[in-house]
Amino acid sequence: MHPLAERLVAGDMRALARVCRLVDDGLGAYRTILKDLFPATGHAWTIGITGVPGAGKSTLTDQLIAWHRARGRRVGVLCVDPTSPFTGGAILGDRIRMQRHGLDEEVFIRSLATRGALGGLSRSAADLIRVVDAWHADVVVVETVGVGQDELEVTRRVDTTLVVVAPGMGDDVQAIKAGILECADTFAVNKSDREGADAAVRHLELMLALGHEVTAPPLGHVGAHAPASGRPVAGDVGGRWEPQIVRCVATAGTGVDELATALEAHRVWLHGTEAGAARRRERLAEAMRQDLRAALLDAALRAIGPEVERAVARVAGREIDPYSAADELVAAFRSSGSGAGRGAAP
Ligand SMILES: Nc1nc2c(ncn2[C@@H]2O[C@H](COP(=O)(O)OP(=O)(O)OP(=O)(O)O)[C@@H](O)[C@H]2O)c(=O)[nH]1
Numbered sequence: 001m002h003p004l005a006e007r008l009v010a011g012d013m014r015a016l017a018r019v020c021r022l023v024d025d026g027l028g029a030y031r032t033i034l035k036d037l038f039p040a041t042g043h044a045w046t047i048g049i050t051g052v053p054g055a056g057k058s059t060l061t062d063q064l065i066a067w068h069r070a071r072g073r074r075v076g077v078l079c080v081d082p083t084s085p086f087t088g089g090a091i092l093g094d095r096i097r098m099q100r101h102g103l104d105e106e107v108f109i110r111s112l113a114t115r116g117a118l119g120g121l122s123r124s125a126a127d128l129i130r131v132v133d134a135w136h137a138d139v140v141v142v143e144t145v146g147v148g149q150d151e152l153e154v155t156r157r158v159d160t161t162l163v164v165v166a167p168g169m170g171d172d173v174q175a176i177k178a179g180i181l182e183c184a185d186t187f188a189v190n191k192s193d194r195e196g197a198d199a200a201v202r203h204l205e206l207m208l209a210l211g212h213e214v215t216a217p218p219l220g221h222v223g224a225h226a227p228a229s230g231r232p233v234a235g236d237v238g239g240r241w242e243p244q245i246v247r248c249v250a251t252a253g254t255g256v257d258e259l260a261t262a263l264e265a266h267r268v269w270l271h272g273t274e275a276g277a278a279r280r281r282e283r284l285a286e287a288m289r290q291d292l293r294a295a296l297l298d299a300a301l302r303a304i305g306p307e308v309e310r311a312v313a314r315v316a317g318r319e320i321d322p323y324s325a326a327d328e329l330v331a332a333f334r335s336s337g338s339g340a341g342r343g344a345a346p
């Protein structure tokens, strides 16, 4: 085992920070370390927190850290996407909102600035989630800003997704509607001390009601999704998770207990029902495909990088169509040795 991995698994926070840097930069022995760490993973419950900029995600995260710490749980926090053009200063804001936990040996907070990394943001986030998991975090919170494609992919890498909205951001909610319905397991209507909280709740309820018409499983399938134990599980409606909407005022800590409880209910659903188990399997398969895609691209670029460049130039010059160019690249990769399964990636 790599010495850094060994120290990390033993709970050394400085080793954890160093491994995170290696993974972030894709430098050094990071893949070896990730492989070493894998047996120590699988324990953490991961919560993704997303929503429009300024909705109060970091303030809520700070409150959730405190809630879990009060229960003796070790907590990791990853703040993703500080490089967004809309939120240039988020990296600082996120840290400031959570600074009271800065000296706590059982809380690890890290920002990710890895947009554009090979394999995408979600892959770096997924790697770091595993790293923090191997440090024996009980809970890993991943805060992302916005609900673009990258952020949605990140939310597919976590167990439970919390979407935070705030009154007066109705138009944003409208804009991110499609993505939100797909990824949210729980909604927080934060800033409920402000006018418009009722309207925001109603809006979400309506969106959910509309979504159900589309996503409700056919009647014949309901039996197949019955809870494994035969007992009903809170939040489970006919083999489907029913997202809860919780009002809160993050700055005052109001509603935090309800929110944390709603999130826990989702964890129970994931582990206590057939549908939850099916979802966990599906997420694993999706993550595997994502890792495969990244590893293949990695290997291909290493083997035939210059040919890829030439293909780009030929397509740009309209000498060849992009489909044929891609076919040719696949063929070239196959016959390069790496693609034929002989030379494994270093
Ligand atoms: N009135 C009120 N203000 C709040 C509440 N929660 C957070 N805020 C304030 O809203 C601002 C943004 O809070 P953050 O927690 O940084 O929001 P965020 O969603 O993490 O923001 P980004 O990471 O920049 O997208 C801060 O000034 C908070 O103090 C709340 O419940 N009520």
Ligand SMILES: [Mg+2]
Pocket: 057, 058, 059, 090, 093, 094, 143
């Ligand atoms: Mg924030």
